[in-house]
Amino acid sequence: MYPPxxxxxxxxxxxxxxxxLEKHDDAKPLAGGHSLIPMLKLRLLRPSYLVxxxxxxxxxYLRKDGAQYSIGALSTHYEISKAxxxxxxxxxxxxxxxxxxxxxxxxxxxxHLDPSADYPAALIVLDxxxxxxxxxxxxxxxxxxxxxxxxxxxxxxxxxxKEVLINDYSGYKYSYQKLERRAGDFAIVGVAVxxxxxxxxxxxxxxxxxxxxxxxVRATEAENVLKDKICEKTIEVASDLAxxxxxxxxxxxxxAEYKKKVTKVMxxxxxxxxxxxx
Amino acid sequence: xxxxxxYEKDQKVKIHFKVNGQDVEYxxxxxxLLVHALRELGFTGVHIGCDxxxxxxxxxxxxxxxxxxxxxxxxxxxxxxxxxxxxxxxxGKLHPIQEAFWEKHALQCGYCTPGMIMxxxxxxxxxxxxxxxxxxxxxxxxxxxxxxxxxxxxxxxxASQKLRLGQTPYxxx
Ligand SMILES: Cc1cc2nc3c(=O)[nH]c(=O)nc-3n(C[C@H](O)[C@H](O)[C@H](O)COP(=O)(O)OP(=O)(O)OC[C@H]3O[C@@H](n4cnc5c(N)ncnc54)[C@H](O)[C@@H]3O)c2cc1C
Ligand code: FES
Ligand code: FES
Numbered sequence: 342m343y344p345p346x347x348x349x350x351x352x353x354x355x356x357x358x359x360x361x362l363e364k365h366d367d368a369k370p371l372a373g374g375h376s377l378i379p380m381l382k383l384r385l386l387r388p389s390y391l392v393x394x395x396x397x398x399x400x401x402y403l404r405k406d407g408a409q410y411s412i413g414a415l416s417t418h419y420e421i422s423k424a425x426x427x428x429x430x431x432x433x434x435x436x437x438x439x440x441x442x443x444x445x446x447x448x449x450x451x452x453h454l455d456p457s458a459d460y461p462a463a464l465i466v467l468d469x470x471x472x473x474x475x476x477x478x479x480x481x482x483x484x485x486x487x488x489x490x491x492x493x494x495x496x497x498x499x500x501x502x503k504e505v506l507i508n509d510y511s512g513y514k515y516s517y518q519k520l521e522r523r524a525g526d527f528a529i530v531g532v533a534v535x536x537x538x539x540x541x542x543x544x545x546x547x548x549x550x551x552x553x554x555x556x557x558v559r560a561t562e563a564e565n566v567l568k569d570k571i572c573e574k575t576i577e578v579a580s581d582l583a584x585x586x587x588x589x590x591x592x593x594x595x596x597a598e599y600k601k602k603v604t605k606v607m608x609x610x611x612x613x614x615x616x617x618x619x
Numbered sequence: 620x621x622x623x624x625x626y627e628k629d630q631k632v633k634i635h636f637k638v639n640g641q642d643v644e645y646x647x648x649x650x651x652l653l654v655h656a657l658r659e660l661g662f663t664g665v666h667i668g669c670d671x672x673x674x675x676x677x678x679x680x681x682x683x684x685x686x687x688x689x690x691x692x693x694x695x696x697x698x699x700x701x702x703x704x705x706x707x708x709x710x711g712k713l714h715p716i717q718e719a720f721w722e723k724h725a726l727q728c729g730y731c732t733p734g735m736i737m738x739x740x741x742x743x744x745x746x747x748x749x750x751x752x753x754x755x756x757x758x759x760x761x762x763x764x765x766x767x768x769x770x771x772x773x774x775x776x777x778a779s780q781k782l783r784l785g786q787t788p789y790x791x792x
Contacts, residue, residue: 343650343652346629347628347649348626348649349625350624350626351624352623361625371695374690374691375690379671383670395695438760439685439760440675440687440760443685444686444690524759525759
């Protein structure tokens with residue numbers, strides 16, 4: 342299957358890319374291409390031009406400045422999986438398959454915003470921020486508000502994601518649990534858990550769910566219940582409460598009913614794994 | 620500032636890349652997929668098994684990393700170095716991974732084999748001594764409809780031993 346006829350633009354800098362994108366309404370940036378090219382092949386999209394940003398070194402970095410990670414938009418899932426970033430690296434290692442991780446980028450994933458994508462579960466619990474750049478300058482937004490709805494990032498034509506910013510949560514315990522129909526597939530449900538534990542007590546708890554809503558959501562009531570002494574009962578109650586935040590649709594990956602049930606199972610598994618009890 | 624390079628949809632783009640160590644010049648429409656370009660150039664070991672980027676039959680090594688060449692545009696390969704299954708055997712001698720696939724009967728129809736071997740190549744470069752689980756996760760982007768995977772996993776294990784014993788120097792890209 343061939344993509345439709347498309348023009349192709351090779352900019353030498355982010356500025357050149359932005360200027361071209363701003364002037365051409367239906368031009369699209371091409372990063373790893375692992376959402377874009379499949380969509381072109383299926384003719385779900387017909388952009389006038391693809392603007393190749395994949396090789397722009399300006400967007401290819403992964404730094405730690407003090408207690409903050411700056412992750413350039415073109416960092417691949419593979420690179421992130423090797424970067425020892427609490428929770429995010431584990432999440433990246435569970436995306437798709439090795440070939441997908443070698444090409445796909447974090448900037449592309451969050452600009453595409455598939456409702457079943459893995460990163461969003463981790464990014465909402467990590468309170469990630471997104472730096473967006475346009476011809477008129479930069480702005481920083483919380484990932485939670487950047488992800489407006491499925492396939493709907495807070496991006497205007499002529500803007501690019503420049504980087505993702507997250508704080509270092511090395512003191513926390515964490516886990517990302519993904520249930521897939523078969524290896525390499527998108528999640529049926531994905532649960533990211535981040536816990537601050539002090540002795541026998543959980544001081545801070547964050548739970549993010551992906552694939553069971555139009556976008557990733559925090560299970561706040563479940564989080565609040567967990568902030569207590571660690572015990573089987575509260576873990577069970579929290580896992581039950583997480584289901585309240587799942588509003589899945591029935592599709593090839595399972596019925597809505599099934600997805601709700603496994604949301605509970607995977608939440609419990611994520612909490613127990615984070616606590617080292619599994 | 621120099622002008623941004625713009626190619627219209629019917630315009631041909633001239634690209635230069637290396638395939639299996641040889642310099643190649645190629646003219647392509649922007650929309651052409653790398654897999655089609657490689658096949659036209661005669662590297663027909665690169666197979667097309669699906670339309671959805673799932674099967675991995677088209678896997679090649681691009682700049683040292685395994686990629687699905689059906690999900691990369693030929694224009695993106697400009698300036699890159701590519702290794703296909705045709706580039707593995709040296710002086711009429713099979714690469715240890717190929718030998719291992721042969722010895723362990725890791726293929727039936729053979730359609731998935733070139734992609735499987737290229738993915739195994741990348742996996743063993745990353746993890747020279749993988750566990751069985753790592754092998755299975757490593758080839759999770761490659762589908763085989765015939766073998767049930769068991770012999771493929773065995774072959775990758777054997778290939779890892781062969782490479783570590785250094786029977787043949789491992790070709791690094
Ligand atoms: C077989 C297969 C399995 C997969 N499995 C999973 C999975 O399990 N989990 C998962 O989360 N994902 C999965 N994916 C999707 C994969 O992670 C993609 O890599 C990712 O969604 C898009 O990243 P990309 O760099 O490839 O973006 P592209 O495809 O290049 O771009 C995607 C969209 O974002 C835009 N864009 C890209 N970069 C920027 C930027 N910096 N600023 C603004 N807009 C930008 C593009 O114009 C396009 O609209 C899978 C893909 C495939 C092919
Ligand atoms: S042809 Fe199936 S993944 Fe490329
Ligand atoms: S041997 Fe036939 S598909 Fe793998």
